[in-house]
Amino acid sequence: MQKKIGLLQNNLCIFAKKLIMAKRKTKVIKTRNNATMTESQFWGFIRSALRMKSRWWKPISLCKANGKRAYKGANKRQKFEYQCAECKGWFPDKQIAVDHIIPCGALSCADDLPGFVERLFIEVDGLQILCDTCHNKKTNLERTTKIKKI
């Protein structure tokens, strides 16, 4: 009996390995852009194009303007500093990011598009300034909760 179970386990193991190998060999079909792009490459391409356009979105610069004050510290090159909405600390331009309070989320298929665009191009009340530390904390938390949901 013990031997039989052992043999069965061994066979199962070989079977699983073969499955993994077969999966690795499967090529992702390039369905987009004259058969040069996979679905996920295509949606990544669309996502980055939209993100680039959001650089000229006025509410983002307005959000930064609302959270800034004149800098009076020792660095003569620094004119302004910005307040983090989370820790309330003041930081130079390089150490802050304008954050979407509701995350833009994934863009991996056409169904995601309307919601993604609405969340990305949001008005000023949907945005906040976060320092790099608070921003990293938020994105890491989003990632771990996403993994848990799966």
Ligand SMILES: [Zn+2]
């Ligand atoms: Zn902060």
